[in-house]
Amino acid sequence: MKLVVRVKLLPTPIEAAALEATLHACNEAATWAASVAFETEARRPLELRKHTYAEIRVRWQLGAQAAQHASKKTCDAYTTLKANLRNGRYGRPGTKRHTRASGKPVAFRPQAAQPYDDRLLSWQHEQQTVSIWSTAGRLKGVAFTGQGGQLAVLAGHRQGESDLVCQGGKWFLIATCEIPEAAPNAHPAGFLGVDLGIVNIAATSDGARHCGRRINRKREQDRQLRSKLQKKQTKSARRRAKKYAGKEARRNKDINHKISKRIVAGAERTGRGIALEDLKGIRERARLRKPQRVKIHSWPFAQLGAFIAYKAKRAGVPAVSVDPAYTSQECSQCHHTARGNRPAQAYFACRVCGFVDHADHNASHNIAHRGWMAWVCGARSTAPELTLIA
Structure with a gap:
């Protein structure tokens, strides 16, 4: 069973500035990759990576993993858009809203969430710190905090990627956890x-x-x-x-x-x-x-x-x-x-x-x-x- 745990980062002003610059660079790169995907109709990560990987590495000075995440993030956004269009989220085909949503490339906000895998982010649960990649270099010893139950679930069951987000000037890491399910009650009394x-x-x-x-x-x-x-x-x-x-x-x-x-x-x-x-x-x-x-x-x-x-x-x-x-x-x-x-x-x-x-x-x-x-x-x-x- 998957749960999502959100913990609050406590960066210093210098670390916060580095994280903000990282989000801006990653989202600018993803927005450019989205325009390339719109023009070339390359909507799969491997296919889009051939058109964008080298340019992102040089133009935005992103690391190899971050550059790959920019392409993957773009493809995921187009997959979501396609599903929303199919399910009528933007109205019927031919309407202004539907045409506006499908007739232009996807764009990302400067502070949109950025995914981090284990190569870009490592957790030190006992010290309640993380080591996180940024465009200014590796930031080590960035403190985080959260409720006791959340931190216990995070330490014992975290799996996969985590998302870095900035909301109202505050920094958060959103991590996916796979926790075991309780034995289901097969014979409920009503x-x-x-x-x-x-x-x-x-x-x-x-x-x-x-x-x-x-x-x-x-x-x-x-x-x-x-x-x-x-x-x-x-x-x-x-x-x-x-x-x-x-x-x-x-x-x-x-x-x-x-x-x-x-x-x-x-x-x-x-x-x-x-x-x-x-x-x-x-x-x-x-x-x-x-x-x-x-x-x-x-x-x-x-x-x-x-x-x-x-x-x-x-x-x-x-x-x-x-x-x-x-x-x-x-x-x-x-x-x-x-x-x-x-x-x-x-x-x-x-x-x-x-x-x-x-x-x-x-x-x-x-x-x-x-x-x-x-x-x-x-x-x-x-x-x-x-x-x-x-």
Whole structure:
């Protein structure tokens, strides 16, 4: 199972300047290589390297490994672009957005992430330092820090390349770790249903609701401030909006981590699995009023599902995805489905058997039942494994 660990570098001002110059040189070289790949249609590393390797070595004074990474990084970017175009990420073919994305070479930001392999980067875990290549020479003894659990995972399970990134003037190394999975629970004693929603981010069949008025008020304040800054269209407003967007994303990510941790811990403690809604395509098929559209787009539900999936896999808790259609209108007791069963957002009252419950809790019970049926039928699909430990 792959996890990504991010540690913070603590370079001196001279070391930071050398790292910044390295990122700029590597990304300039990759941008030039991307233009060559666009003109020659050489989109594979070995093929592109024949056109760019010697020029990159001479023009940007990069080492052999760094020059090869520039070509590989360019090819990976074109592979990602091709997949996004195929999946409709930039709209339909022929639209302005699709034409703009496919009709010009890929370009890299001056401080875009740069991959480092073991020839360019070595770790000294006991001293908590790294030796890292730069255009100014090898930088030895650069200190790094992180949480104890992160550093233990990094020391014991790091594999492959690490990425050097600069975010807000701070330097980080992002390393991929391959950790062993816990023995999966092949005989769960039922499933914990998780209903995702707008008012309550997550409601479980145990009766827990993960949200609260404070979070909803903060989400509304974020939306109002974002709208206010977007209307101003000044340079300072755009700068502030960008800064605040990062803060909002970090807060949402922290909340998703906490919610997913509680859900997985509850399922693991009781020997159950987790049943999640399959929300793929929810934005296209959901018919919502305009205020609701803003709210459903303002929360990273896919991120929450990914966090639950990887934490469940790490703990050996089975996780399945189920079809969420009509779970809010179906009675969890007699399974009668009707639109009139839900007269209000938070209220559910079955018109046949008279069962009354909170609407989100009733939906979570239906999801738990569908999860059990999916498990019995052998449909054991999970959300993506890869995520960040933050």
